[in-house]
Amino acid sequence: MQVAIIDSGGANIGSVRYALERLGVDSVLTRDWPVIQRAARVILPGVGAAAVAMARLRDADLARRIGTLQQPVLGICLGMQLLFDSSDEGGTPIPMLGIIPGKISAITRGTDARGATLRVPHMGWNTLEPEQPDPIMDALGQPPWMYFVHGYAAPISAHTLASVDYGQRYSALVRKDNFYGAQFHPERSAGDGARLLDNFIKLTRAKE
Amino acid sequence: MSLAKRIIPCLDVRAGRVVKGVRFRDHKDMGDILELAQRYRDQGADELVFYDISASPEGRTLDMDWVGRVARNLDIPFCVAGGIRSLDNARKILAAGADKISVNSPALEDPQLIDRLVAEFGSQCIVAGIDSIEVDGNWQVKQYTGDPDKTRDSRRATLDWVREVCDRGAGEIVLNCMSFDGVRRGYDIRQLQAVRAVAPCPLIASGGAGKVQHFTDVFNQADVDGALAASIFHSGELPVPVLKSALAEAAIEVRI
Numbered sequence: 001m002q003v004a005i006i007d008s009g010g011a012n013i014g015s016v017r018y019a020l021e022r023l024g025v026d027s028v029l030t031r032d033w034p035v036i037q038r039a040a041r042v043i044l045p046g047v048g049a050a051a052v053a054m055a056r057l058r059d060a061d062l063a064r065r066i067g068t069l070q071q072p073v074l075g076i077c078l079g080m081q082l083l084f085d086s087s088d089e090g091g092t093p094i095p096m097l098g099i100i101p102g103k104i105s106a107i108t109r110g111t112d113a114r115g116a117t118l119r120v121p122h123m124g125w126n127t128l129e130p131e132q133p134d135p136i137m138d139a140l141g142q143p144p145w146m147y148f149v150h151g152y153a154a155p156i157s158a159h160t161l162a163s164v165d166y167g168q169r170y171s172a173l174v175r176k177d178n179f180y181g182a183q184f185h186p187e188r189s190a191g192d193g194a195r196l197l198d199n200f201i202k203l204t205r206a207k208e
Numbered sequence: 209m210s211l212a213k214r215i216i217p218c219l220d221v222r223a224g225r226v227v228k229g230v231r232f233r234d235h236k237d238m239g240d241i242l243e244l245a246q247r248y249r250d251q252g253a254d255e256l257v258f259y260d261i262s263a264s265p266e267g268r269t270l271d272m273d274w275v276g277r278v279a280r281n282l283d284i285p286f287c288v289a290g291g292i293r294s295l296d297n298a299r300k301i302l303a304a305g306a307d308k309i310s311v312n313s314p315a316l317e318d319p320q321l322i323d324r325l326v327a328e329f330g331s332q333c334i335v336a337g338i339d340s341i342e343v344d345g346n347w348q349v350k351q352y353t354g355d356p357d358k359t360r361d362s363r364r365a366t367l368d369w370v371r372e373v374c375d376r377g378a379g380e381i382v383l384n385c386m387s388f389d390g391v392r393r394g395y396d397i398r399q400l401q402a403v404r405a406v407a408p409c410p411l412i413a414s415g416g417a418g419k420v421q422h423f424t425d426v427f428n429q430a431d432v433d434g435a436l437a438a439s440i441f442h443s444g445e446l447p448v449p450v451l452k453s454a455l456a457e458a459a460i461e462v463r464i
Contacts, residue, residue: 014305018280048330112210116431119410121332121379124433125212125254125463145212145463147285149307149332149379165210188285188307190249 001201003027004039006066008046008079009056016045016076019187023198031060041201042069046078050087050104050152051094053078067099072203073179077150080174080181089152100159100176104152110167118167121151126184128162128172136173136180136199137162144192146172146184153183212463213427213455214254214434215448216412217441219244221260221290224274228390228438235261238442241274242281248441249284251448254463256282257310257382257436259337260290261353279305289337293321295328302329310382312337313351316362319372326377331409334380336373340366340399341386347399350386370403381407382436385415390439392418400430412436420446420454427460 005016007029020027027043028035036042044066046053057063066073075083086093087104096104107120127143137144146164153170156163164172164183174181180200186193219226219241226244227235238244245256258278275288288301289310298309309329315321315336325334339350347366352358362369370381383403385396395416404411410433413426417437426435440446452462 014276014279014303015307018305019283021280022283047333048328114210119408119433121409122211123332123380123410124214126210148211149285151331185285185307188283190283194283 001025001040003041003043004036005029005043005045006036006062007031008044008053013045015187016043019194019197023194023201025201031062033062033065039071041071042073044073044075044079044082046076046082048078050078050081050089050096053082054094054096063097066097070178072200074200075181077183077185080183081152081154083179083181084154087152099179100174102154102157104154107151107153108167112167121149122166123149126164126166128164130162131160134161134175135203136196138199140195141192146189146192148184150183210461212461215451216255216257216434216436217248217253218257218259218436218438220438221258228442242277245278245282248448249282252452253284253448255284256286258286258288275301275304275306287335295324298325298329302333308333308335310335310337312339316349316351319376322373322376322378331377331379334378335382336378337382338366338369339384339386367402367406370407374407374409378409380410380412382412382414388416391416392440394418394422395426397425397429400426400432404431420451423451423455424458424460
């Protein structure tokens with residue numbers, strides 16, 4: 001099996017490749033549509049600014065094509081956010097891939113349940129709270145700990161598979177049809193992250 | 209559940225080996241980078257920081273080989289620091305698989321470096337490392353601390369510099385309290401509280417950890433997001449799992 005990692009220019013591309021390598025999975029880093037289309041699985045990584053990443057996908061003529069993919073696709077961090085309709089990042093709404101309905105907004109500053117001030121970005125290990133069962137979450141720890149680094153987030157919706165609590169609840173893991181998105185970094189989330197990536201690789205039904 | 213407090217072993221790297229000094233002097237060899245990194249990962253460390261302490265004073269950037277080796281083998285986040293003074297350096301380190309880069313002396317030489325790094329790579333991977341020392345009742349930032357002969361006063365007040373790096377977009381601050389480093393008498397709670405009060409981003413305490421109580425104190429009293437330590441972990445005196453169980457017992461949220 002080959003996994004295509006879409007070269008979105010983000011800084012976590014190396015880590016994603018290594019994580020797949022540790023699972024014994026071959027991957028290719030590419031912006032070449034035929035290669036992406038043929039791959040058994042597609043990963044859209046991303047770290048950095050939404051506008052820059054979208055421009056890069058448009059330049060490679062991928063922005064309008066990614067939504068047509070039929071195999072399981074996993075967006076990671078900014079790559080997950082790119083799957084949504086738009087982002088408020090930088091003030092003016094940025095149109096994105098529009099595969100999953102919803103808008104990405106800045107994490108609300110404030111205090112947590114204990115009254116401690118919330119720092120932005122939300123950076124560090126937090127737990128997933130499952131909202132709907134899905135094979136991608138099979139056999140995770142109780143609770144599953146994942147590593148998050150983000151200043152913007154997706155709201156809870158019908159597409160939320162798992163949420164994360166940071167002052168309020170946000171989408172941590174989403175799915176629409178064959179498109180999955182993880183706000184956290186499975187490639188840097190130790191055992192639970194590796195398990196989730198492995199589950200993604202082993203998904204049997206791309207579409208329901 | 210909520211965001212866990214992070215336990216971060218720090219590995220000072222010189223010439224490709226892990227070393228450790230006392231008050232930034234007299235460095236002893238502690239072992240191979242990859243071996244130590246994997247040991248900490250297996251013990252449940254939340255993150256690792258690698259400081260190439262020979263890089264800045266010698267005016268060169270760190271050698272890249274080990275960054276890729278660490279990235280390939282490690283499945284927890286890690287940060288690399290040491291003489292990163294251009295977008296190109298930063299890009300290479302991040303592309304090699306580091307999750308964050310930390311800038312210290314070069315940012316003092318050229319504060320706009322932080323703005324440029326943030327614009328290019330995003331706040332989330334840009335950490336400001338600050339070496340601070342108390343001089344006549346004031347906290348001052350030190351520069352080129354990797355080599356005692358080259359260490360000098362940056363002529364900046366620590367709290368002013370913290371505000372500035374935050375304004376410039378740094379996504380995290382690691383505050384090394386130099387008078388407390390390596391002597392294991394506890395973190396500099398007073399200074400960390402002062403920095404906490406002016407820093408809107410995550411703050412990592414560094415310098416002074418000697419026993420479990422020091423960690424509970426720094427989390428409970430200075431509300432830091434993570435605690436970094438070296439000697440106490442390298443010596444095997446306080447294994448990470450022992451520390452984490454003790455913190456959990458003290459009702460501090462940790463990843464176990």
